[in-house]
Amino acid sequence: MLRRAFISALPLTLLAGPSLAAGAPPKEKAAGGQYVDISPVALPVVARDLVVNYVFVAVRLNLSQVANIQKLREREPFFRDALVRAGHRTPFTSKTDYLSLDVERLKAVMLKEAVRLGGKDIQSVSVMSQTAKRRTGVPKPPSA
Template identity: 30%
Template structure:
């Protein structure tokens, strides 16, 4: 019983940490709405990152035989399809973040043979489904894993 409480506390702490880190990243990266010039520039420019939403520091628990053994921290970039209103989609960012965090915790996304590695193919599939759930099928373009880090110290 004590062990399950420890795992639950660790998962809750990771969820809080990932939410705080995301807020910090948004605050330092100017995640708010820009002026009209910035909005127009993003919608007309050829850069794909201008039509994307980032989800940094998603905590992915690594559980083996019922024991929490590690956390992986995954940063994603989700491209927003060109036919969709970018700003209306970005207004749903909190729903996207919630869906991605829930997906990270309800699926075994770690490589089955390596506690420090992500099963990238499965993670992309799971995160795409979560993004579609939050933003809608038409809004979600390509998804990429920008970075993965292990809490045990090995950046991947």
């Protein structure tokens, strides 16, 4: 029985070898730069001094080519803490939608905090994803 399974799997293994070797390069090399991904955090959406929603945000810090990536990746918990503190101090609530955040303001504040914590090697901030905790039952913003 084991012999039959081996014989039937052999052609599939031979076919899979060249296709794996010709595959795309890993993501880090394809991106072309160095970065530190911050674990997703939940940031509040506040309207009229009430929390109406939470948005889970994944952020990436883009680094210069000469940055010490290992040192900066070790500081990821500090970057995440700075993001959470900034998001609770002055929420990044969007004026037009309570299902997402004001990305430009979030990027500006996070860049300032990241440079303060990690130095001049941090070039920019990218928001990779935003996912609202609640999609229904959220009040409409006044400007919508």
